[in-house]
Amino acid sequence: MVSMRADGLLRLGTTARVSVAGAESTVAVGLSRLGHRVRWVGRVGRDEPGELVLRTLRAEEVDVSRVREDDDAPTGIVLFEQRLPDVTRVQYYRAGSAGSRLAPADVTTAIEAGTRLVHLSGITPALSPTAREAVTAACDHAAEHDVAVCLDVNFRSRLWSADEAADVLTPLARRARVVVGSPDELALVGGVEDLLRHGVAEVVTKHGAEGAAVTTENGTLDAPAHRVPVVDSVGAGDAFTAGYLSGWLDGVGLAERLDRGTACGAFAVATRGDWEGLPTRAELDLVGSAGTALR
Amino acid sequence: MVSMRADGLLRLGTTARVSVAGAESTVAVGLSRLGHRVRWVGRVGRDEPGELVLRTLRAEEVDVSRVREDDDAPTGIVLFEQRLPDVTRVQYYRAGSAGSRLAPADVTTAIEAGTRLVHLSGITPALSPTAREAVTAACDHAAEHDVAVCLDVNFRSRLWSADEAADVLTPLARRARVVVGSPDELALVGGVEDLLRHGVAEVVTKHGAEGAAVTTENGTLDAPAHRVPVVDSVGAGDAFTAGYLSGWLDGVGLAERLDRGTACGAFAVATRGDWEGLPTRAELDLVGSAGTALR
Amino acid sequence: MVSMRADGLLRLGTTARVSVAGAESTVAVGLSRLGHRVRWVGRVGRDEPGELVLRTLRAEEVDVSRVREDDDAPTGIVLFEQRLPDVTRVQYYRAGSAGSRLAPADVTTAIEAGTRLVHLSGITPALSPTAREAVTAACDHAAEHDVAVCLDVNFRSRLWSADEAADVLTPLARRARVVVGSPDELALVGGVEDLLRHGVAEVVTKHGAEGAAVTTENGTLDAPAHRVPVVDSVGAGDAFTAGYLSGWLDGVGLAERLDRGTACGAFAVATRGDWEGLPTRAELDLVGSAGTALR
Amino acid sequence: MVSMRADGLLRLGTTARVSVAGAESTVAVGLSRLGHRVRWVGRVGRDEPGELVLRTLRAEEVDVSRVREDDDAPTGIVLFEQRLPDVTRVQYYRAGSAGSRLAPADVTTAIEAGTRLVHLSGITPALSPTAREAVTAACDHAAEHDVAVCLDVNFRSRLWSADEAADVLTPLARRARVVVGSPDELALVGGVEDLLRHGVAEVVTKHGAEGAAVTTENGTLDAPAHRVPVVDSVGAGDAFTAGYLSGWLDGVGLAERLDRGTACGAFAVATRGDWEGLPTRAELDLVGSAGTALR
């Protein structure tokens, strides 16, 4: 999906910056910058916005060899307008877009020998019935190959109702190894306790500017956010997820997973754009650790 | 409809300028700047892009009191990329847009006592079945109130096939007092001779950089285009139509109608944007008359 | 009046943004965005800067049908340079401008049946003797038609001395239903108590970042300002006035008038430009109420 | 004087570039870049636009030690809008400006031992009575010290009528060693023949894109203009004058004077801004000589 970020107010006429947006692609870039091998699976239109998505991901060393270019549907657009420093308006042009036409066959080629983790966003099943099927297929496929699944709940009220989302996302969440969300989002899929009971190993709660926490059967570990000047908070949640999963892939402890997540979130918040400012591994230390506390 | 005009190449990431686009709105601005009282009828979303359309038209003294703001559909978008100085790529995000939901009830309040002309574009009926009905309703309504109709054929191959367009537009064209189009477009609706035979009074042929011509039962009058540096040719055809119709409304002769049309086209070509550079009446003389020749 | 807002320091050469400025026009836009019917009365030059003023106000649905376009004088200019984040330099080019040629005949056509409020700024009488007469004429005219007057003292030391301003503005203030000003400005026109004694119903004190207060014969009501990031504080006072008067026009209580005022001020402070970021009624809630306290 | 060059159309709201403008300052920069020692005499306001003028001229090694900074009047402004590629609108804000308050005492300190040439523009006497006196005083002063005078007629219809200009400029022209102007401007001051008869040694006719010519008692020498892409023609006449006078100061032949003038004009036309692109001596060869032809 391509983003158009207005520099001023849309109603006045303005300029906009054209870039790439999307929860999964932000996570993919974040992981790649931290040195992991990542593949992004999705559909774009066979058009110039689609080329922007592909060029950007390739630039970031994200494997796009499984991306399908749709001849019959355009790459989706999202329009951002910062109405006030802390109020961003979002308008989607995804109806009928290539991304909304994602189908099971698009995802089942994604897993290869060596794949250890499939990351899913709760946005995708909101896009269309076939996209919903694709997400389920990805879960099935991961299960068959014994690959862990991470689900970021990412509830978007502009795309579907809370009830619809709960119906679709709860079963998906229960099948995941890691579930990530805000307190509200986690409540939507049954709550932390319920998820643990259904076998989720790590439930990660994002508290935004307050930090994050992870709950396992051994209890909850909290980590405060890093204090950085807020330049642009869009994408910070996905950046956090990337950092957390990077720790997961490296097999570091829970505290360090959270810490890497909050560091990535800090980079996202302190730079313009969703993914543009995500850190390389060498840069991680540029924001200091804010410490963790066992609850 | 809102336009996003990329400053560079989309695939590279770039900035874009957000403005208003649309064949009818360009004609409306053109006529208003020339001093005519104009009303624009259409639908926009109740969103910030929609506000941009309304603010712009109000600024230009175009009456928008009959515009419907749709709560359930977004304002459409068109993406422009100038690939080469003379090759512009166009990508529409109009599927399901407010504009595509235009319906007969939206247009039949538009004509009031004193209305002398209804201008229609051949783009509108390509947007949706209800939009098609709306255009027919506008024609019917004009006929009832004895108001002249102008149809600009404006065939857009990205929206429908030539066959579909011919089926829909030919009957509309035959009911018009003035029909405007390129040679290809006029052929699509039966050709100049056929249109005259069906009662069209003036068939206006746009030859782009070569100029324009008008054919009536008395023969054909040609006018060369003004020679100006080409800055941005998008919108030049609509600008020409505005100038021509301004002459029609003023009751000047055919030669002067063409001349006003080519002057407006010259302004559109020599300035950035579709409608931004259209002339006021006082400015018309800033490009000299290129003369007309009886064929 | 047209504003040129330098992006950098003028002495270094820089770019500037051309927009519309003026205390009354900011109040007019503010009220219009909040849904009130507003007419702006004034003079602009018959030139392109004047067209910018007219286009902008029309876009904002402010009635400009009574504006006079002066053939013999240019539209005034104000140059802004942000020397430090909290120090803005202002330089006027209004000597001999169209606005300074405002005369009684320009304003006396402004009041119609249904007009409930005339808003005056203390800047206008500082521009020229005829402008001073025009303001007095507006007051007389309002009195004749039993229309309330609001005066915002708006003392500008670059335009006249405090003594001159006091002589001219005090009698005007005493005739007003609502007087708005900073503590210093209110002292200039006799002080809160004196104004109430002369029959002013509501004296509104603007305390900038500290909030605002209104004093009536029943006492004083305070309202703190909303806490928002300061992007550009120019125009915040006029934004406050627009919000306050919106409450007045709606007949809501004093606390709500203040609250609407501080909300509008918050929008002005948190967005670039004088009037560009003013809220619509639907947007008012985007900044939370900061509460009011009876003194 | 400070220029504001709009990037788009003023009526639409736009950005502008703030720079320095003025016929004499362009000539001064042109001569300095070509290696001559130059002093500019004039008045600016003691304000930031005035600082821009001074900083710019100092940067260009033009001596500003005799410039007076006026405490009581602002630096003048000129607003440029490129309406069409070959139509630029100009609006002055010079009424009451520092520059218009130039007085004889400002100029009579300018000539020192070693001064060989005083260059005057016909714009200055149009600004005010004292400016007119200052120009006359400069002529007198030059005569006393046996310093040659060059007058560029520079008739500006926005500032005064042709009749007024003729009355004032003709006597000045007759006292000059070199007079420069377009054919129309030279006619205004009596015509080429008349000027020669009154003792002018060189009458230089600027034909714009067609080139230039110089007439002396020995006849007329023509030089075509260099063919370069037209980027911005404002300031080209003054650039030509600078080049011509550089040749005069170097004592080269008439053909070479013209050639240097047309080279400087070519640089001005092929770059943005009035003076920004003027050539250094080393750069002169970057545009080839277009040759000269004896008439």
Next chain:
Amino acid sequence: MVSMRADGLLRLGTTARVSVAGAESTVAVGLSRLGHRVRWVGRVGRDEPGELVLRTLRAEEVDVSRVREDDDAPTGIVLFEQRLPDVTRVQYYRAGSAGSRLAPADVTTAIEAGTRLVHLSGITPALSPTAREAVTAACDHAAEHDVAVCLDVNFRSRLWSADEAADVLTPLARRARVVVGSPDELALVGGVEDLLRHGVAEVVTKHGAEGAAVTTENGTLDAPAHRVPVVDSVGAGDAFTAGYLSGWLDGVGLAERLDRGTACGAFAVATRGDWEGLPTRAELDLVGSAGTALR
């Protein structure tokens, strides 16, 4: 190498656009866009400019797996200033840069089974003794594996003298299958006839805006350039080479090779940047064939 392209004149202070430059990288991008598999071999610094080079090439699907990131030397910079529309100043910051430290070991891993062509630029051996050895090593390596070599003479007088260049480049040229250059450059390496005599199969002469020609033992085939508006001619020669070599790789006839070359050159000339506007295969037809003529 990273380019800084000044938007204005450097001496005035200006902004610049940071991008990627380099003869070989432009050819690599050109070939990749046309659908060929391409690997770029070189050195960049382990710094952010180096990352820009790598990200850009990866985005364009150019294989950078063999690029060496140098810990001890920065990525080189080239500064471009467009002094006049047709005069661009170039200033290099390559002394001691990573690129200048290219060494034989960097290039000899580049050729794999399936490699059909090695493209060399005459710039590389001008950078340093080790770079010179690297180029020779590449030739040797190609010869061993029976891979064709193309040499673009690309003489840069800022880097070395014509004599030095002739000494180094002539033996390299004689070993190539294809040699490309302007008439002057080809003369530097012995001339067309001499090259053919030494076994070069195709000598391609670039005539800039006039077109190009290829000479084989069968004679010379000319192709005119496409007529397009000149936006930025930097990189056009490399674009031509990419198109020509694309034809070579596809095994099409000489006329079509030239035609593809001139088409690519036209794209480069008609868009900003060295490589940014190069065509995909699907876009090639956007500029019409200008035909070829047998001499």
Next chain:
Amino acid sequence: MVSMRADGLLRLGTTARVSVAGAESTVAVGLSRLGHRVRWVGRVGRDEPGELVLRTLRAEEVDVSRVREDDDAPTGIVLFEQRLPDVTRVQYYRAGSAGSRLAPADVTTAIEAGTRLVHLSGITPALSPTAREAVTAACDHAAEHDVAVCLDVNFRSRLWSADEAADVLTPLARRARVVVGSPDELALVGGVEDLLRHGVAEVVTKHGAEGAAVTTENGTLDAPAHRVPVVDSVGAGDAFTAGYLSGWLDGVGLAERLDRGTACGAFAVATRGDWEGLPTRAELDLVGSAGTALR
């Protein structure tokens, strides 16, 4: 030296602003704006970046008559990238630059009758052996003419090691009347006490956002920094030094020297660029005194 300040992240491609940088030139501009007569001595290349340095300093009334323009080496470049709001990356292109070729003969003409102070930066001796000699020569020369020396330690780890720096800078520091540095830098040259013991009259410690202190044989005086929004902290240390030395030149007390220094630092921090926002004497009061406290 010319600076390129990236607007975004270099690895993404971005725009950059071209300006002038350098510790000594910032101090020179700062002193000149405060009304002192200043000469800057150094070398630039005979190229357009060098012209930018000269034009800028001349504009700021800094005497550049002793600057040497080197025909054989380019003007150095420094690349700035703001990675995070408080993390700026710096990359130098100074190897072989004109500035690094500074030699004793360049500086010994700098001191004239009336010269009261020579300001040296610890960066210069890090550039090359000849530059090191030049700094020593400047010290010798100052001693001969009984001119005070100020050394700002300015240790740059990208240019040399702490050990090398200590070896070179300590003897220089001991010869100075005023030494300025951060606590770490002062420790590098022996520490405050040691410097006083060796005859340094004033040792000034810069504590960044915490303020500054001066130690003499009479004890230490502290001054807090002014609180201003941080826009760009690059150059703040040099700005402080300029303010401090301005007080020294005026012969005001130590407290006022510190206060002027922190005021200048505040201006530097609150505006973009190294030197662009430095205050004139009239502007100093725009930031209030933050007071001083005797320790």
